Amino acid sequence: MDWLYKPDVCLPLFLPFFFFLLSPHLRLSLSLCKDALALSPSPSPSPCLSLPAIWSFPLQFCCWRSIEMEFEGRYGQVQRQKYxxxxxxxxxxxxPLSSGLAAGCLKNIQDYMVEKLGIHKTKIPDLCNLLYKNYGTTMAGLRAIGYDFDYDDYHSFVHGRLPYDNLKxxxxxxxxxxxxxxxxxxxxxxxxxxxxxxxxxxxxxxxxxxxxxxxxxxPTHKTAVSDDEDDIEFVGSATPSSPGSRSSDIFDIIAHFAQPNPSAALPKTPIVxxxxxxxxxxxxxxxxxxxxxxxxxxxxxxxxxxxxxxxxxxxxxxxxxxxxxxxxxxxxxxxxxxxxxxxxxxxxxxxxxxxxxxxxxxxxx
Missing domain, CATH: 3.40.50.1000 (HAD superfamily/HAD-like)
Structure with a gap:
């Protein structure tokens, strides 16, 4: 950048091109600066403004810094948005919760557990609470503790009877x-x-x-829990089985938490x-x-x-x-x-x- 210090340096012709992008105040300041520079003697005709050595660096610096600050002020804020x-x-x-869809969804989940998975009605409240608390959703918890069911069938049953008409x-x-x-x-x-x-x-x-x-x-829709317990964490077995599971295959999460100090680890869910x-x-x-x-x-x-x-x-x-x-x-x-x-x-x-x-x-x- 040694050109800044030469005694006879020209401001580029394209500098006025930026004028239409600048604020009126900055345009006036630069115009006055340009007029002042035009009064200085030039040793030879030139398509650009010739500056005496004593003015060269400070005036060029001020001009370009003014343009830089103008651009930062006018365009930089958009780039610095937080989100x-x-x-x-x-x-x-x-x-809103008052629409009734959440209540309808809970009822349908409980009905599915009774009608499709054969879980006794008296166990439903405690089981739903524990599964939701430990797995995020009842569906994820049911799959974790060993129940086999088709994901699409579950969603169709749970959401198919919701009061969507309540939504306007x-x-x-x-x-x-x-x-x-x-x-x-x-x-x-x-x-x-x-x-x-x-x-x-x-x-x-x-x-x-x-x-x-x-x-x-x-994306991998499973219909069966893997026989390999380590496989349950994500995808599990791709071999389908009939809906429902033998009671001996089900992890009793209610009994697990009924213990004073449960030591066994909870099974993992394949659902993300x-x-x-x-x-x-x-x-x-x-x-x-x-x-x-x-x-x-x-x-x-x-x-x-x-x-x-x-x-x-x-x-x-x-x-x-x-x-x-x-x-x-x-x-x-x-x-x-x-x-x-x-x-x-x-x-x-x-x-x-x-x-x-x-x-x-x-x-x-």
């Missing part, structure tokens, strides 16, 4: 989502058919880039789902999401805390009580603009920053 992706849970996050189009939420200038994705433990139906009932088709669902994280940190990390990897630049909306405290551990910024939906792991809380997803207004500031800054740039468009008459 570039919003990740949304589906059930009881995009619609939500134009307010749709407007909020479409106004957010970020990538937006759904991340749910449910199957794709259920997720698609819920979004359709809410009128939110087209608001999301994609859906990360049960099939996304569990929230709140497993591995499941969240896999979802982020598949969708090419940077957790440190992503805001995660969830109604489950466990899922929020797991998301926080993998580096996500977190928003707990459905409560006003702040809990560990939640960076923000929303009583309703509709409160998102009031609670996190900076999400919309990104779009405003982009409009302001680019408002001075001339854009050439062609018009066909």
């Amino acid at each position: 570039d992706c919003l990740l949304f849970d589906l059930d009881d996050t995009l619609y 189009p939500d134009p307010v939420l749709k407007s909020l989502l479409l106004g957010l200038p970020f990538r937006k994705l759904i991340f749910t433990n449910a199957d794709e058919a259920h997720a698609t139906k819920v979004l359709s009932r809410l009128g939110l088709e087209g608001c999301f880039e994609g859906i990360i669902c049960f099939e996304t994280l569990n 789902c929230k709140p497993s940190e591995a499941a969240i990390e896999r979802a982020l990897e598949l969708a090419n999401i940077n957790p440190h630049r992503t805001l995660f909306f969830e109604d489950s405290v466990r899922n929020i805390q797991a998301g926080k551990r993998v580096g996500l910024h977190t928003v707990l939906v459905g409560t006003s009580q702040r809990v560990r792991g939640a960076d923000c809380v929303l009583e309703s997803i509709h409160n998102i603009r009031e609670a996190i207004p900076e999400l919309w500031e990104a779009d405003k800054m982009a409009e302001v920053n680019y408002s001075g740039v001339a854009v050439e468009t062609s018009v066909t008459a």
Whole structure:
């Protein structure tokens, strides 16, 4: 960069090209600078401005530094936005718990356990509670302790009788989502058919880039638990068997926790789902999401805390009580603009920053 120190140096002709990108104040300053330079004597005609040695470096430095600062101020803010992706849970996050779908889902799961798996009705409450607590979902827990069933059949039974009519189009939420200038994705433990139906009932088709669902994280649909216990952790055996299992094959999780100090390890599940940190990390990897630049909306405290551990910024939906792991809380997803207004500031800054740039468009008459 020794050219800066030569006594007779020219400012490039293309410098005025940047004028139309700059603010009026900076344009005036540079114009005055240019006029002042034009008064200096030049030893020979030149297509550019000739500078005396004493002015060369300071004036060039000021000009270029002014342009650099202008560009940083006008365009740098957009690049420094905190988030570039919003990740949304589906059930009881995009619609309220009062819709009745969660209650209907629980009833259908319990009916499935009785009708399809032959579990005695008196065991259902305790069993559901333990499976959900230790495996994230009842489905994952049932597979872990040894029950064989087809995943699609389970989802069809559990979701097929839900009161979807309770869900109504939500134009307010749709407007909020479409106004957010970020990538937006759904991340749910449910199957794709259920997720698609819920979004359709809410009128939110087209608001999301994609859906990360049960099939996304569990592409290998198993119908049987592996005979190899080590294989159960992920895929297990590919050999199908008839639904249900012999009682001797079932791990008695109720008896396990009834012991004062249970020593045996719980069997692992082949199902990948929230709140497993591995499941969240896999979802982020598949969708090419940077957790440190992503805001995660969830109604489950466990899922929020797991998301926080993998580096996500977190928003707990459905409560006003702040809990560990939640960076923000929303009583309703509709409160998102009031609670996190900076999400919309990104779009405003982009409009302001680019408002001075001339854009050439062609018009066909």
